[in-house]
Amino acid sequence: MFHLSVSSLRHYERCGLLRPEYTDPDSGYRYYSARQLEVLTTIRFLRQLDMPIVQIRDFLDSREIEKIRKMLKEQELEVQRRQQELARIEKKIHEQQAVIEDALRGEMETITMRHIPKRRAAWIRGRISPKHYFDLETSIRELEREQPDGGVWLGRVGIGIRQEDLRAGRFLEYAMVFLLLDEQETYLGHTETWPEMDCLCLRFHGSHKDAPQHYEKLLAYAAEHGFAVDGFSREITLIDEGMTRNTEEFVTEIQIPVRRFTIAL
DSSP, X not given: OOOOOHHHHHHHHHTTSOOOSEEOTTTOOEEOOTTHHHHHHHHHHHHHTTOOHHHHHHHHHHOOHXXXXXXXXXXXXXXXXXXXXXXXXXXXXXXXXXXXXXXHHSOSSOOXXXXXXXXXXXXXXXXXXXXSGGGGHHHHHHHHTXXXXXXXXXXXXXXXXXXXXXXXXXXXXXXXXXEEEOXXXXXXXXXXXXXXXXXXXXXXESOGGXXXXXXXXXXXXXHHTTEEEOSOOEEEEEEOTTTOSOGGGOEEEEEEEEEEOOOOO
16 A cells, blocks of 8 residues: 555564554564554655654654644754755865866966956965975865865865065975865855956966976066066966876966066156
């Protein structure tokens, strides 16, 4: 009648939800009465609402209208919470897909001028000389510490070289590790909003250890075309060891803020 398997009935029995009216001591057959059908209907309905077994058993022990009203309201709130959580997860999935697709479609080894919109970021200062992705792990963990969801930001963690180091041609030491955030994203800690800016950008296959030669290309291009460095660099590995074992598939982007040279007359 209810299309329930024997195992389901046994499970309900073990959980104390629906005990048989009579069990034959010789054969072990369970017998259920017609009056138990309504109880079974209630159990199945509440299970379809993903109500926990413990709450269902608690309700069946008393079967009070106020109790089931309260249970349904609490379950409604729990469903709404899950919907919000699923929406957050879906958003992260879309964002990560966009990062990967953009990294795969972008031109490599080509210098471009891009207007970068203002970005919200969290960052920490500290001298590091990364030769490998894992050299950044301590700083990344510090940024992610105490975040509500453990803090997973693939493709949004970067490092930066100070303006004075860029101008002096010092590309082996970085002065900061940063984390790019959405405007509405929850982050427990100090954040800043970086202003919009024009940047010379260059993508290449490789990671941070391969960056120095690309900084040289960018600064040579800036000098040749009349640009001056106007801030610290933003260097982000869009595809790294977290996504692929093939180092030839790594994609890193360098952004250097610039402005036109001005000559005082």
